[in-house]
Amino acid sequence: MGRNAIVGQSGGPTSVINASLAGVLQACQKRGCEHIYGMRHGIQGLLEGKYIDLGETCGSTLEIELLKRTPSSYLGSCRYKLPTYIENPEVYAKLFEILDKLDIGYFFYIGGNDSMDTIMKLSDYAKAINSPIRFMGVPKTIDNDLMGTDHTPGYGSAAKYVATVMKELCRDAAVYGTKYVTIVEIMGRNAGWLTAAAALARGEDCEGVDLICLPEVPFHLDRFIQKIEALQKDHPSIVIAVSEGIKTPDGRYVAELANDNLAVDSFGHKSLSGTARFLCQYVQEHLQTKTRAIELSTLQRCAAHITSRTDITEAYQVGGAAAVAAFDGKTGMMASLKRVSNDPYQCVTELVDVHQCANHEKKIPMEWINNYRNGMTNEFLEYARPLIQAELTPIYIEGLPRHIYIKD
């Protein structure tokens, strides 16, 4: 049984993925691991022999606190789809050779759907060859679309950022008192969780957004125009949150209406952007109003200067829970979050079989979307609001939030 641990980060970064890294690291340290290695750029980097010893780069408690406040993946990430054993047995042989050389007993992978697929394949393979190495998944994604967990670490902070920015944009958009349509494009390919967070902006001190367009709901251009026209009879400044992944009833991305040749990544995902820009142009062609397209783009997944403390804490907890479970002999599991109650908000970690989460996507339940299909119900607000509570103040040095990074 290997004495050391290794941890990697994969997929799109979040503001809190490093808090999960801190959780894995500290739990392994406390359980007496001599070396806790970090894969550089996930499993892809590891296959090229790239790794570091985390005890050497993040050893102090100050470094751990900086890690919790540093956006993006400290170790670097990859978008690498692990082939099946049948497709490519050599990759498995090579990987396990590296793990044996490093005397690894515990393997952690922090990521989303695709990363859980990696953990599933590796733990299945380990069982088949009777390897004692334990493979555990740690969830992360701003998209909140992972099965097997009440919500994903990363979502709460991104949702807090979205809601905060929508409040600020509501103030800015109303400033001239003239007809204005602000369309804000938010990440979410097939699940609208992050776009839905725009609903949190409404409150005693904010009118809130007027329309929320989710990928779960077919998007009708004509109804969109009619709705804006009707809304502007009541108030001139209309603020709209649209998911990058909205589709027309015939299944085409709205982003494709603007650009027929969207780029495609290594997972076959189309690069979606330009949805808000296209819609603004369309609105201007049909209505007498100014428009403004805003893409939250990468900003929404790396805004570590405004995170949810609840989210940071839970990200740390699932990292720690995965490590504890691995030391208890578990493998092929994901440490997940189970909500005990909404009010008062209580949430604990549990373990789920990674086969239940890999390659599935969790969408917003239709009963959490209002009857007009253009806003959220109270059930959604009760679900989401606890996740954005409390703050982890950045460590400001000379006026800017301090980070920690690996100098190559």
Add this chain to the structure above:
Amino acid sequence: MGRNAIVGQSGGPTSVINASLAGVLQACQKRGCEHIYGMRHGIQGLLEGKYIDLGETCGSTLEIELLKRTPSSYLGSCRYKLPTYIENPEVYAKLFEILDKLDIGYFFYIGGNDSMDTIMKLSDYAKAINSPIRFMGVPKTIDNDLMGTDHTPGYGSAAKYVATVMKELCRDAAVYGTKYVTIVEIMGRNAGWLTAAAALARGEDCEGVDLICLPEVPFHLDRFIQKIEALQKDHPSIVIAVSEGIKTPDGRYVAELANDNLAVDSFGHKSLSGTARFLCQYVQEHLQTKTRAIELSTLQRCAAHITSRTDITEAYQVGGAAAVAAFDGKTGMMASLKRVSNDPYQCVTELVDVHQCANHEKKIPMEWINNYRNGMTNEFLEYARPLIQAELTPIYIEGLPRHIYIKD
């Protein structure tokens, strides 16, 4: 001599323009003004008889603290160019009739170049007709392009936002370790002050941005491509800050290369956007690299969740200084900021003749731009760094920054 005061906000909003409003309001209250009115949507709204009594809507110290943390113009804004007296004497007659009816002795206008033009015209007119009303300007603009002041309130907070976001984007962009060119488009039509603030990102914990493209420097597409190609031989992830206002050597906006028909506002300013998008497309046509275009757009002028306390304090001070000066009998002046020393940073308010500031634009001195014309010198950093220091924590209620607004 009128006993009341009136204050308006004009032009593009900032995160701290309401701190100046708080400064005017509290200074006038302390000097015994019975009513301090707020113009709704600047002078344009006032001409339509739209105003409120600020003592009724912002009377408490809690409301003042919320005001300091609320982005955009609390009173609403306008983009109204006051005609000259020769062009339109009726406007002047109407305006002074309204001021007399409200028993106004003190008139304050918080804004940028165009607002100082309004104060200049009104104070000149008042002198000509022997009106005792005192007209004072209070500077604001994220662009920092006002003459007669060391820097403008609003710039420090926007600069802090830009530098923070650039640090976060540097982390995010490096995550895959692959060739990536991130081009971030920052506001600044003719002066690059805000784009230059991207230089503040570099430090012990950040590689910083690789190139800074300012409107003060003619932009060569071919050199831009050559430079990126050379930089990527050293490191794969390149982060670039470009001003929306960069122009080719023949004087065309780069934004116009993407779109021949840019919209024009009431001041004849072309609506610039799409610069980063155009450049990313151009880079992809010429180099083997992924690209990503990010527009900070409206976010950079309303990100009240991350402000500079130095900036908030100074915004409040110039508001107060303008009020005190008006009570001292001054008119036709702008309360401005005078730097006494860089280190330790010391800055005081002074008064300047509004004729010196109206309709002029302050650009970055060429000696603050490096010899390659693609980055900033230490002189700039020494100038800018004090302005982003310290924070004013938002008042978080249920996880979101609390604002204050006028319900219409």
